[in-house]
Amino acid sequence: MKNIDIVITLTSLEVTMKSVKQIFVDIVTGKTRHKHLRRISHNLRKLNPLTKDRHQMEVLSGPVGYSEEIGDYQLRFLKSLGLEPHHTLLDIGCGPLVGGIKFIDYLEKGNYYGVDTNDDAIATGLIHIIKHDLLKKNSVLILSHSFGNDELRELKFDFILASQILYHLDESLIDMLFRQLRKRMHANSRFYCDIIGYPNLVKDDSSWQGYRFYLHSLDFFKSISEKYGYILTNLGQIEKYGYPSMLGLKTNIMMEFRLKPGADVKPPAIDPRQAVE
Numbered sequence: 001m002k003n004i005d006i007v008i009t010l011t012s013l014e015v016t017m018k019s020v021k022q023i024f025v026d027i028v029t030g031k032t033r034h035k036h037l038r039r040i041s042h043n044l045r046k047l048n049p050l051t052k053d054r055h056q057m058e059v060l061s062g063p064v065g066y067s068e069e070i071g072d073y074q075l076r077f078l079k080s081l082g083l084e085p086h087h088t089l090l091d092i093g094c095g096p097l098v099g100g101i102k103f104i105d106y107l108e109k110g111n112y113y114g115v116d117t118n119d120d121a122i123a124t125g126l127i128h129i130i131k132h133d134l135l136k137k138n139s140v141l142i143l144s145h146s147f148g149n150d151e152l153r154e155l156k157f158d159f160i161l162a163s164q165i166l167y168h169l170d171e172s173l174i175d176m177l178f179r180q181l182r183k184r185m186h187a188n189s190r191f192y193c194d195i196i197g198y199p200n201l202v203k204d205d206s207s208w209q210g211y212r213f214y215l216h217s218l219d220f221f222k223s224i225s226e227k228y229g230y231i232l233t234n235l236g237q238i239e240k241y242g243y244p245s246m247l248g249l250k251t252n253i254m255m256e257f258r259l260k261p262g263a264d265v266k267p268p269a270i271d272p273r274q275a276v277e
């Protein structure tokens with residue numbers, strides 16, 4: 001185990017040293033050094049025992065270097081839309097809990113549920129729950145490729161969030177998500193999710209962790225809303241809710257979905273708070 005640690009450290013150090021050398025080459029040849037400084041800072045975060053867990057979290061949630069700001073933005077955003085500690089929240093594509101840790105801390109016991117397809121992200125999230133002494137909050141993390149359809153049974157939530165994920169899903173997965181969400185929502189539930197806005201830095205071959213970027217249109221979501229009985233509200237670009245302004249995704253569009261009044265919301269709804277007692 002010790003040997004493995006040393007190998008990892010040396011590999012990171014070599015990359016860092018190479019970057020330092022490259023900086024001097026770039027200064028001499030007059031090239032920009034910004035790219036290398038950023039890379040060095042990432043490698044140092046990996047080496048530093050105080051920051052390496054955070055680095056791992058950021059690799060699994062992206063973009064690296066902004067987890068604190070992005071977590072704060074997610075909590076501030078939902079609070080501005082009325083989230084209070086007694087509310088229940090389902091975090092779809094929760095990743096390693098960049099926002100999740102803030103939500104778990106803020107919400108009352110048993111009110112946070114996270115779903116993700118990536119076991120590394122779920123495991124890292126669990127480590128952060130322990131590190132932040134939040135096990136006592138009885139949060140539920142679910143590894144699922146069907147948005148927790150089987151595990152969540154008839155549970156309904158006050159708030160549902162899918163932050164920085166819908167543009168990695170194709171149209172058929174989004175259709176499945178909206179079909180299932182009807183089961184997760186009561187008459188006052190709201191679902192929030194963001195899509196790529198304009199201008200953006202997305203290119204044809206852009207990808208993140210093997211996921212491509214889909215440029216879904218608002219019209220696509222209008223037709224999904226018609227199909228499944230939602231009211232769609234365009235809340236504008238996420239930068240205005242505190243998303244870091246130096247990141248390209250700041251122009252993402254945030255949308256709100258509510259069930260149309262009178263939509264067929266079938267009782268009995270199970271309250272998530274009782275499900276984890």
Ligand SMILES: C[S@@+](CC[C@H](N)C(=O)[O-])C[C@H]1O[C@@H](n2cnc3c(N)ncnc32)[C@H](O)[C@@H]1O
Nearest residue numbers: 061093094095098115116117118121163164165
């Ligand atoms: C860019 S990360 C965002 C993580 C987190 N929501 C945040 O804002 O920090 C996208 C996350 O969505 C997850 N994901 C991708 N496809 C998914 C799916 N079909 N169901 C649930 N999660 C999914 C990925 O594993 C990843 O953790």
